[in-house]
Amino acid sequence: MKNAVPLRLHVPEPPARPGQEADFSWVKVPPAGTVTRPDIAVDPYEIRRHAYELIRVLDDNAAAVGPWDPRLDAETVRRGLRAMMLTRAYDERMFRAQRQGKTSFYMRCTGEEAVGVGQAMALDDRDMTFPTYRQQGLLITRGWSLVDMMNQVFSNTRDRLKGRQMPIMYSSKEAGFFSISGNLATQFSQAVGWAMASAIKGDDRIAAGWIGEGATAEGDFHHALTFASVYRAPVILNIVNNQYAISSFQGIAGGERTTFAARGLGYGLPSLRVDGNDFLAVYAVTRWAADRARANLGSTLIELFTYRAAAHSTSDDPSKYRPADEARHWPLGDPIERLRAHLVARGEWSDERHGQLAAEVDGEVRDALREAESYGTLGTGEHHSPATMFDDVFKEMPWHLRRQRQELGY
Amino acid sequence: MKNAVPLRLHVPEPPARPGQEADFSWVKVPPAGTVTRPDIAVDPYEIRRHAYELIRVLDDNAAAVGPWDPRLDAETVRRGLRAMMLTRAYDERMFRAQRQGKTSFYMRCTGEEAVGVGQAMALDDRDMTFPTYRQQGLLITRGWSLVDMMNQVFSNTRDRLKGRQMPIMYSSKEAGFFSISGNLATQFSQAVGWAMASAIKGDDRIAAGWIGEGATAEGDFHHALTFASVYRAPVILNIVNNQYAISSFQGIAGGERTTFAARGLGYGLPSLRVDGNDFLAVYAVTRWAADRARANLGSTLIELFTYRAAAHSTSDDPSKYRPADEARHWPLGDPIERLRAHLVARGEWSDERHGQLAAEVDGEVRDALREAESYGTLGTGEHHSPATMFDDVFKEMPWHLRRQRQELGY
């Protein structure tokens, strides 16, 4: 009964480290259009294989092909392109603002813009979102004010959150955007609770939650899938697999031997894996999942397979743990470039219009920045009164907080 | 984009409640011997279907059939029968002792004896177990002293745990039986840690953990599977699906739309579902999983499909939430009766020998009880000195505990 060999611990290692050649040979990229599109009423068991496929719509010639093609009109696609470009321009500007000392911290979603933008477009604006810190695209797509977002990033005098939250931890009930938590994963199971509430009330709004592939290891992820499955909650559960959790490659999160979409199978949830840099595919699977939720068919798990092209945050330097040029080798390309090429291929776009649009979104960001800066930045130190620090701990301020506020001199 | 129908919450309901006819029509019982037995080096992906099958060895004529037949010699099978009968006799006697006021609480594993016993026999005695409160069969099979177990249940003067733990929360490092926790699920991920340690040290001992189907909803379950998968830990992860978590049927834990074995698929773990009342099948799958672990092939998830024939505990009355005679309708029978019939069918057993054995195990329990009672029971109040209450909080007692002990008068 004894083993012949001593036991040993397997510790996953990424294919390449700094100084080595980037290696994505393990990524299987199937041709676009090859994955079937089942009816929303399908028995999840029947589509188990979808968790291991990669739903793609844009082919090598940037044409939209196959059953998942959402057949969006050019105007809608241009709206998507614009929102992605605006998101990127916003990110770049805020990144620089942090470097210029205007705030303490920033996180970009570079390379992942199709997630927030494509999914926001596939949802109804009244649907509730429980994002992570990398879905600023949701807010931007829903037309939320850039100035308001910047005010938050700068913790300035107009910051609706009164400087309480770190930059990028937006919150807007009006925009259906749940307050971002610094604690990973917690919001994923809360999204399920919100969806259960909507179902309890016989409402028609659904919810969507996001989580990074790294954070799927938290218990909250399991609670989300369990409750979503048991109560058939009208919620879309999105895993953004951008290959990294700070320095840890996705193998450390459990991606070495399977896909993250496969996590849904054990709960009886339909589980789709989608090319996260393919705007049309992202839109289509999200819409499919939304339709299921609205039809009381329950929750869908989606893995958005993408790549974190930039650093984790302004505190991070990825060249310490991955090949410096790895992003360039990512086999699924850039979501903006791919959608641009698609519009061009459709005859609905040109280099000239693209250049104009780029200038336009840059201008929009610049104008917003000018206004936001006029309300102060963290660097200039203009912010809400320290007296506000004691508000909203409770709805009504108890005596001990009143006394502490007095101690501080307010 | 709006839904035509209002959303609604789905709340799983069991097929039958008190006053209704027991209904197990949903349980699919495939013929014994029909599930394939793959090589231990199989790619888990290739045996995904096993998570939805039911591995069975004993057929309707009590013959052992099919590729999972472990071909145990009669002596070994009789040892298994004896350990199961001893476990049941012990349970019945301790249950009565609780009713007689000799202790505060007791939990039986009636109908689930093949789990603890069959799995203990398939493991090496040096392997480490992280059980729940329903695997007393492990200790009994490993030949642990009944008197010692009873001392614990009675919290008496010989209780090695000094009366600190509730009855049935055994602990024995010597028997490779981890200290039972009152908190569900916590030990499941600890088992993985133990197995990782064994692998780190290049040892040859593997670990096994158990969890109830109800407790699989806890985050610890997810952590166990994640870490086991990432590090290919030499650990067997067992889900005992006995259909109930106190009053909640397994649908509330997420069993309505899938199996519990299927939970393992998303982690890339081979996941087997076994007739938990079929001693030979339980033995065989456990052995398969142990062989995999020992060969550095990593962890296996096993769902033991069984039925909690008795009450949850002495504090519980199942007639409040399920048909009173439901146990009689359980389609997989009783593990002891089935193994007895098998031995008889093999010509290795008789009613007479069975009667003798029953008397023998009863006598063994009676003798142990007499001895244990001589050391006191909770009812008689003979227990360790209150001074011992302050020991073992830390290895060395800090001043504040010394002072508190003095306050108590010791």
Add this chain to the structure above:
Amino acid sequence: MVQALNAAMDIMLGRDANVVVFGEDVGYFGGVFRCTEGLQRKYGPSRVFDTPIAEAGLLATAVGMGAYGLRPVVEIQFADYIYPATDQLISEAARLRYRSVGDFTAPITVRAPCGGGIFGGQTHSQSPEAIFTHVCGLTTVIPSNPYDAKGLLISAIEDDDPVIFLEPKRLYNGPFDGHHDRPVTPWTEHPAGEVPDGYYTVPLGKASVVRSGEAVTVLTYGTMVHVAMTAVAESGVDGEVIDLRTLIPIDIDTIVDSVRKTGRCVIVHEATRTSGFGAELSALVQENCFYSLEAPIVRVTGWDTPYPHSLEWDYFPGPKRVAEGLRRAMEG
């Protein structure tokens, strides 16, 4: 007390369509302590339901429901099992109003049976209240009798912020006086056992002076209110016994008025001593009543050990130990 709690939930389910009740075994079965008996039958399974065994999942879904606009009332089967939910409680429920400036709130009531005295051993006997009192944004309530239990639970459910509502399980069936070797008195024989039908509230943040006295102030809550009363009676020390009822926000005025009058203070709780809520009470009393204190403040508490199964009555701070504390406070 079980009936009083049940009535509070029944009334609030009836009055407010946004109230939902859920937890492990609370639906059809009505809870392992029977507190939710009959509620599912009355309000249906989408208002009162069983959940998977995942305390963090319970709290997380409650936070989401709260953000939607519901008022979840969640049962944690034993307070000992609240720890898996601490992150959702501390990092999420308690912070939500603050971090969203009131945009999203978590009007959640978390009910959990606490305390020992039923041979539950170390995992069915704990009193974890101190931890919650350290978390800003949480209100912590512990009733000591059926009248208060009903009124406080209704207030908790109506409160717009998360409330930890700890129910001393030793009091479910009667006002336990601390003498475990004597017959149990039922609530029917206790004045606060009489519970009016229908809606009423007992305000959060207000203590109750259950016995006026001149010699020493006794600050306590939950089961220990009754034990303290016994100790006062048996010791002959003229203690003023204050049932705090709400720990946060604490009723500082009632405490200060009493200690300024008596000049002495004994704090009694069942939880382990070090960094227990008694520490905060002690700090508050000495900060606010320093010049009135004639003797050191005395803490009578559970020991800094787990709650042992067979030795639970040696662990429990019973009437004898409380009386001893009263004497020490009088001598000091």
Add this chain to the structure above:
Amino acid sequence: MVQALNAAMDIMLGRDANVVVFGEDVGYFGGVFRCTEGLQRKYGPSRVFDTPIAEAGLLATAVGMGAYGLRPVVEIQFADYIYPATDQLISEAARLRYRSVGDFTAPITVRAPCGGGIFGGQTHSQSPEAIFTHVCGLTTVIPSNPYDAKGLLISAIEDDDPVIFLEPKRLYNGPFDGHHDRPVTPWTEHPAGEVPDGYYTVPLGKASVVRSGEAVTVLTYGTMVHVAMTAVAESGVDGEVIDLRTLIPIDIDTIVDSVRKTGRCVIVHEATRTSGFGAELSALVQENCFYSLEAPIVRVTGWDTPYPHSLEWDYFPGPKRVAEGLRRAMEG
């Protein structure tokens, strides 16, 4: 201080084959604060490794490894993220020796950066130590300088029970004096910045008197040691500043000796006030030094609010507030 912590782990990995180091990003990358830099390269990936993001999973596997016989040193990336692990810490690690009568133990060290002052906002600034001090079976340590950090961390790793080792992240790069608007002094300019090579220990459970004084005793730990020193210097009050270093077990003798001498006491910590560890300190001081106290004990602490991003210096109990506390203690 980062190098001192790194050296402690390096030495213990070298001395004891049972020591393993793991956590989120601690392997190849060496930790987000670089505390484990180079250790994986030196000891290999089965001794020093990255883990999935699951703090409860980290602690659970550590408990299992401890039961096997290893000595896990676990990093929680920020103390704010320790809450998911509370159940494994409180119900399991802290209880294991007790419930198995020493058969199984959990000799685990849990390292976590704590405290604010780096614009980390409410989820990268917390000081949750009080919670752990309430849990019997846990030792809680907070160093204030590199010399102690290394010696205490080695003691923690060698300790046979679970130790919560909180590292004030504001001190990683220098002895922060509380004046955030002044240039940072590096550790090289501080006496306790000098760290001997090789193995040495600083005992757990022993406080250090960092400044003798006659007027008032200042009880503090972590970052606030340096802030208290600044406040003493700037206020001119002759404070005796005690760096507690270990919170549980607390060094009661050093505290009592000092307060009996000075007759006054100020307690300083960064954590929120209510039920913070200052409450326990206050209770202990008044229990043990009642007749020596000439004025109420003063607590100077973080407010009972989350740690706000832009207002962090209004939240932080800086030298001005501590000095004000010293004056109050002298007037009382």
